[in-house]
Amino acid sequence: MSGGDVAASYPTRFLRSYARSKLARDPMYEAVLAQVRDSEEPLLDVGCGVGVLELFLRARGARMPIAGLDSDAKKIAVARRIAPGGVTFDVGNALALPPFRGTIVILDLLHYLTSDEQQRLLSAAIERSSGLVILRDAVRDSTMRYRLTVAEETFARAIGWLRVPRLNFPSVEQVVAPFHAEGFEVSVAPMWGRTPLNNYLFVFRR
Numbered sequence: 001m002s003g004g005d006v007a008a009s010y011p012t013r014f015l016r017s018y019a020r021s022k023l024a025r026d027p028m029y030e031a032v033l034a035q036v037r038d039s040e041e042p043l044l045d046v047g048c049g050v051g052v053l054e055l056f057l058r059a060r061g062a063r064m065p066i067a068g069l070d071s072d073a074k075k076i077a078v079a080r081r082i083a084p085g086g087v088t089f090d091v092g093n094a095l096a097l098p099p100f101r102g103t104i105v106i107l108d109l110l111h112y113l114t115s116d117e118q119q120r121l122l123s124a125a126i127e128r129s130s131g132l133v134i135l136r137d138a139v140r141d142s143t144m145r146y147r148l149t150v151a152e153e154t155f156a157r158a159i160g161w162l163r164v165p166r167l168n169f170p171s172v173e174q175v176v177a178p179f180h181a182e183g184f185e186v187s188v189a190p191m192w193g194r195t196p197l198n199n200y201l202f203v204f205r206r
Helices: 013-025 028-036 052-060 073-083 115-127 144-158 172-181
Strands: 043-046 066-070 089-093 100-105 129-138 185-190 199-204
Touching: 013 052, 028 052, 028 100, 028 144, 028 199, 043 115, 052 066, 052 089, 066 073, 066 172, 073 089, 100 172, 115 129, 115 172, 115 199, 129 144, 129 172, 172 185
Parallel strands: 043 066, 043 100, 066 089, 100 129
Antiparallel strands: 129 199, 185 199
């Protein structure tokens, strides 16, 4: 599968447009690839949605086993229909991760959880990581980007694309604290791309 085939793999015009837009505007996919390109460690994508990351990684030559997990059964059904070789998708709860050892990826998920749930998920990622955790999320601060992020996510909930009970954006300090406590090396960088969103990329290495 070539990079251009990722969006074309989806069965509806809306999903093809969604995947094409995400891949064109969001640097997250290239950022994850840069971290795992040569890795053979299994990768668990928590909150995988319709599997855009999984298809992108395969299209760009990443060969590790990949498992995608999401609570939205309809999105998982779509992802399973187009799953490339060595990629599996399952319906599951981010707060009850399956047994796993490898690279953990958590993209744009933390802000749907309560503060206690966020810390539980980060602790579970630390426990299952073989040395690398990659996380991208919007963070809470005083910027216009943060306010625009809240507005966009609120709209996505209103139209039913996001079936989540809340928005609860963490601060940078809340995300990095459990990894500092476990001795991980921490890298934090803006990850906005061609969006107005207040996204940051966190890379944690043992």
